[in-house]
Amino acid sequence: MASLVIIEDDLRVRTALTKALEQRGHVVMQADTAMGGLQLVLAHKPDVIVLDLGLPDLDGVELLRMLRPVSDAVVIVATARVSEEEIVRTLDAGADDYVTKPFSPDQLDARIRASLRRLGGVAGERTRDVVVGALRINARSRDVSLGDQKLELSRKEFDLLHYLARHEGQVISKKVLLAEVWHQPFFTTDKTVDVHVSWLRRKLGETADRPRYIHSVRGVGIKLLAPVDV
């Protein structure tokens, strides 16, 4: 059982989904526009958002970007668009799952339950603030400060740092990073991680041969640590 918001402009699809999901024990709220959906989400803080792309007033990806900072909900994108590129862009924008129409209510329900279970043990993980040494990461506003200095990080840089910080001290393999941060372990290479790490280190004011926060463990992965020195 979960509370969810469906944002979908096609009336027939919307009511059919609503009915099917209610039958399965969920509490369902509906919106037929992006703005209406946003209001519902803000007002009710649902567990799950089922989002159609191709809304009349706003691109779904746009809405995703607006949603992400204000909601911790699992976002499942349901759409007819099937291009590989589109899927990547959408997942990259923060969607948790992607279903292509047509799909059965059963499948959607399964994905909803899977998503919830996924978050079950670690609720709020995505919006958790983390402090490591002088490094302070605010997940909702997505800003980072080192000591009293604000850092300007790009999206991937932030996500990467945030993930490492949430697993402080643990060595994380690049494969896992690609899966967890990039959501795409297959068509991207480990090199991508290296480059972002390099940029992060520069912004953190450290170098690879004198690491303070970001430590490479050769052949294994990366870990983030509070610096031992002052």
Place this chain on the structure above:
Amino acid sequence: MASLVIIEDDLRVRTALTKALEQRGHVVMQADTAMGGLQLVLAHKPDVIVLDLGLPDLDGVELLRMLRPVSDAVVIVATARVSEEEIVRTLDAGADDYVTKPFSPDQLDARIRASLRRLGGVAGERTRDVVVGALRINARSRDVSLGDQKLELSRKEFDLLHYLARHEGQVISKKVLLAEVWHQPFFTTDKTVDVHVSWLRRKLGETADRPRYIHSVRGVGIKLLAPVDV
């Protein structure tokens, strides 16, 4: 009773398996993609993973390689592929068991229970911290300290020491070490082990003729012990 993750893209197979295994008292989580499966595993650290090959987003063997360093779960591969070569490749990549479809839920359950028995209730082998004498090994951060001194170990050195430490007091043959630490019992030679042991001893501050932690047992293998002297 065990907690398990099923990674299988065919909805019908997946739900059937889930239902059957839940009836037998297991806690089952489902994923239909490699990515989703990885997330589930990371979040919930299940005891067993049932893995279908031929997933849509990533080859099962690839996923296995990603899974192995982050999870101690028993991996049971369930697939329609039957080629001898495929089986070898899969087991070699870290799978614990291999079932070919079609199979009955009873058979799968039996294998799950067998695997768990094999594991002997020793949870978290691969990510377990170990202390032997003054030697402290942190598996997740891959740090090793001897007394109050940090040791800088390479990957193989760490893996070797960690394995020996997890089997403190047991004599381990080089063949077993090559299989368990090197994952390649055939194309590497025992000599390789000798060399790594030698390096380890140097870093541990001991020599072969005055061993403190690492003891060779001629013709049999290696064992690690807490030193008897001060």
Place this chain on the structure above:
DNA sequence: CGGGGTCTTAACGGTGGCTTAACGAGACAT
């Protein structure tokens, strides 16, 4: 439709780690 920002990929240099080879020393059997 340009211009800034961001991400990915390619290229290159450097080096660290792994394996193999070689040599020596004991241990064990004959």
Place this chain on the structure above:
DNA sequence: ATGTCTCGTTAAGCCACCGTTAAGACCCCG
């Protein structure tokens, strides 16, 4: 005593991995 086998250690070469810069593609904004 002698040859064989195992083990310890060092040195050498090769390969994989890492760090970094630059270039190109893409997106996003006015």
